[in-house]
Amino acid sequence: MENEELFFDDNEGTSDAALTHQTLVDTQEKLGTLLDLMPTGLIIHQMQGMLFANQQALYLLDENVTTLVGKHFLDFVSEDQREKCSELFMTTFMRDEPVRFPEIKLEQSAGRTLYIQVTASRLPWEGTSVVQIMLEDVTELRLQADELQKLTFHDVLTGAYNRRYFVQHAEECITHALDEGKPFSLMIFDIDWFKQVNDTYGHLAGDEALKIISKVWRLNTRHNEFDNRKNDGTLSRIGGEEFAIYLPNVDEEGAKAIAERIRRAIEHEVIIFEDNRFSITASFGLTSLQGDDQKLDDLIRRADRALYQAKENGRNRVEFA
Structure with a gap:
């Protein structure tokens, strides 16, 4: 009987654990929604390929969640920029400072051309090396600059x-x-x-x-x-x-x-x-x-x-x- 008294139902502790778990789930869902609402494209990328892309990144890359599986960021870079971007991509995993890529030109299936500014930085991620890649659409700025140059020259x-x-x-x-x-x-x-x-x-x-x-x-x-x-x-x-x-x-x-x-x-x-x-x-x-x-x-x-x-x-x- 004395040993049996050591075991008892901690209803309050169980409730707290369940509440903590639900809070974590809710936080992840809210975080995912927040990331999808970002005006900047965000990609979580390990060495071999992409782990996550928010809605803006999917739009810029002209992909969806299904088609993006197994792809690499460098798959979207043109041949003339791929070697340079590959070097910068590898550098990102070894540096604490953000790495700025040259402006990337993306051709979408609808025939629209986008110009993207890319910045990547290493993330503290347990168990694997991961970087975040930020994609900023600078198409309008590029077109305005081109138009200004055209008017100038x-x-x-x-x-x-x-x-x-x-x-x-x-x-x-x-x-x-x-x-x-x-x-x-x-x-x-x-x-x-x-x-x-x-x-x-x-x-x-x-x-x-x-x-x-x-x-x-x-x-x-x-x-x-x-x-x-x-x-x-x-x-x-x-x-x-x-x-x-x-x-x-x-x-x-x-x-x-x-x-x-x-x-x-x-x-x-x-x-x-x-x-x-x-x-x-x-x-x-x-x-x-x-x-x-x-x-x-x-x-x-x-x-x-x-x-x-x-x-x-x-x-x-x-x-x-």
């Missing part, structure tokens, strides 16, 4: 680069060409009898003629690339009806060939505006980098003289200074 009417872009980047290319001993050419051209186009067909028709220059350039040239092949430079509108193209890695003969190709394409383009159909021509002045050139102005002066000579010699032609 592009001509609104034609879509070509503007004079500011031309001066800044052409000077950089000249410095590079001088340092490397590589060729560089400059082309300046304008539309012949442009005032007559405006007077005959109206200023809106003149605007259409300016837009045609960008169209012709896109169809007949390659965009500028700093490589070993010849390329056709970058079109900039530097005045009313005046355009320029700088040509890194292009010598005199290459510049002449490019200019002739663009000149012929402009001449054969038919402009249709309202009930009017008309054509335009353009005159070109070219020059190439010389040993005593030090800055862009040296080439612009020679190209302008060549352009003036093209006008004097009958227009719709190419002259080289």
